[in-house]
Amino acid sequence: MGVYRRIAVSEVGDVTVVRFVDRKILDELNIQELGEELFDLVEKEDRKNLLLNFSHVEFLSSAALGKLITLDKKIKNHGGVLKLSDINAEIRKVFEITKLDLVFDIADDESAALAAFD
Numbered sequence: 001m002g003v004y005r006r007i008a009v010s011e012v013g014d015v016t017v018v019r020f021v022d023r024k025i026l027d028e029l030n031i032q033e034l035g036e037e038l039f040d041l042v043e044k045e046d047r048k049n050l051l052l053n054f055s056h057v058e059f060l061s062s063a064a065l066g067k068l069i070t071l072d073k074k075i076k077n078h079g080g081v082l083k084l085s086d087i088n089a090e091i092r093k094v095f096e097i098t099k100l101d102l103v104f105d106i107a108d109d110e111s112a113a114l115a116a117f118d
Helices: 028-043 062-077 089-097 110-116
Strands: 007-012 015-020 049-053 081-085 105-107
Touching: 007 028, 015 028, 015 110, 028 049, 028 062, 049 062, 049 110, 062 081, 081 110, 105 110
Parallel strands: 015 049, 049 081, 081 105
Antiparallel strands: 007 015
16 A cells, blocks of 8 residues: 555545545645545556545645546546545535536445445
């Protein structure tokens, strides 16, 4: 398992749970590094089922949304599933406005998201 600066990674059964270290995911360099760490989980560590827990995230830039879209494609290409959980109301609104709530499988909380993998 790799060493990560932007994410905390844990395992629950066959699901890799990812929590974000940064409360504000806005800075371009941080987003680039975050994207590389997430992509490595799929491409180098061959993790198929990812759950991104946003409970610590207060702000998310549009560039970060782009990384999530790319991550979703990479996971699907590897035969896996991506789910999101614990997104606050402000960020959830951005997902709805951009119609990304239709692209991503978003659960209210981590336990509901984990249950949806079965």
